[in-house]
Amino acid sequence: MASTSSLRTDTRDVLLGGLCRDFTDSTLITGRGQEDVGVLQLPLSGALLVTSPQGSWVVDTGSVLWLAPHTPYKLRMLGKVRLRSLHLNLRNHGEIWAESRMLHATTLMRELISQVADLWSPLEDQRVSLLLAALLEEMRHNNAGRSQLPAPRDPRLVRICTHIQQQLDDVKTLQEWALELGCDPRTLHRLFVQELGMSFMQWRQHIRLRTAMEWLEAGKSVVDVAFDLGYQNQSAFTTMFRRNLGMAPSDFVKARRRQVALPA
Numbered sequence: 001m002a003s004t005s006s007l008r009t010d011t012r013d014v015l016l017g018g019l020c021r022d023f024t025d026s027t028l029i030t031g032r033g034q035e036d037v038g039v040l041q042l043p044l045s046g047a048l049l050v051t052s053p054q055g056s057w058v059v060d061t062g063s064v065l066w067l068a069p070h071t072p073y074k075l076r077m078l079g080k081v082r083l084r085s086l087h088l089n090l091r092n093h094g095e096i097w098a099e100s101r102m103l104h105a106t107t108l109m110r111e112l113i114s115q116v117a118d119l120w121s122p123l124e125d126q127r128v129s130l131l132l133a134a135l136l137e138e139m140r141h142n143n144a145g146r147s148q149l150p151a152p153r154d155p156r157l158v159r160i161c162t163h164i165q166q167q168l169d170d171v172k173t174l175q176e177w178a179l180e181l182g183c184d185p186r187t188l189h190r191l192f193v194q195e196l197g198m199s200f201m202q203w204r205q206h207i208r209l210r211t212a213m214e215w216l217e218a219g220k221s222v223v224d225v226a227f228d229l230g231y232q233n234q235s236a237f238t239t240m241f242r243r244n245l246g247m248a249p250s251d252f253v254k255a256r257r258r259q260v261a262l263p264a
Contacts, residue, residue: 015132017087018120022080025202029075031067038097039073040086041065042105042113045197046079047206051246053255054100058210061197064103064113066139071100074246078206079198084117093136103142112138152195156181156188164204168211169230174200209244212237213252222249 016037023029025046031039033052041048041059048059052073059065067073069091077083090097103109112135119128152158160177164170177200178185192200208229215225226237241249 014089014093014136015086015116015120015128016089017085018117019083019085020114020117022082023077025077025079025198027077027081031071031073031075033067033070033072034087036069036089036091037087038069038071038090038100039067040088040113041067041075042084042110043197044082044084044110044114046077046081046202047198048081048083049076049078049209049244050074052100056213056245056247056252056255057102058206058213059102060206062105064105064109066097066101066103068098068100076244076246078244079196079202080193081197084114086113086117086120090136093140103139106138106142109135109138109142152191154191154195156183157191157195160188160200161203164207168208169228171230205240205244209241212241212249216249216253222253225249 226234231237
């Protein structure tokens with residue numbers, strides 16, 4: 001078993017910064033991408049829309065995004081976001097961290113990131129070193145994969161969210177849902193914010209963005225994606241996509257094709 005002193009030696013030059021901040025909906029953050037320093041991004045509520053030369057992601061509370069060194073990026077908040085970020089130097093921890101990637105946010109990983117971000121200071125600290133060592137081990141065994149949507153608990157939200165995911169072109173309003181379910185629209189709004197970290201409209205847009213990116217990557221045409229997601233025309237879909245991800249759907253497809261074409 002590694003000693004405390006060796007753990008501190010292994011981690012003291014790895015953690016270069018931590019951030020614990022709350023952001024309002026649509027807040028935009030840009031990063032230039034630093035040499036040897038990547039950023040681990042975890043939303044504890046809400047979601048992040050992230051664009052970079054290495055890819056575009058919708059990062060929700062079931063996910064952690066690793067943005068590799070030298071990667072400029074734009075972050076747009078979807079809903080009220082409680083963000084926890086760590087600036088890490090992982091150049092000696094394997095080539096896998098040389099590229100940006102999505103990680104599954106296990107309960108342990110969420111707690112470790114939150115604790116390290118909260119406790120970080122420029123001064124070396126034994127507790128932070130031990131927590132960071134545990135986080136690095138958890139990351140090492142984490143399998144990248146499709147992010148998991150935050151799951152609602154209230155039966156009314158379960159019904160709404162299940163329907164939306166099955167009928168992505170449905171345009172029913174929250175008021176119409178409230179009438180159908182026999183409750184106050186304000187109650188449903190409060191439940192969405194409490195359980196999913198965002199409003200009904202933000203959550204539905206979140207689902208549509210995730211699905212649009214997946215369909216476009218799979219080769220579906222922009223016009224088919226637009227109509228299958230309930231937009232009246234391609235222009236309206238393109239406007240929404242560009243507003244959130246900073247590029248048109250056609251440019252997103254071209255960027256993803258260039259990525260795939262790059263030699264391994």
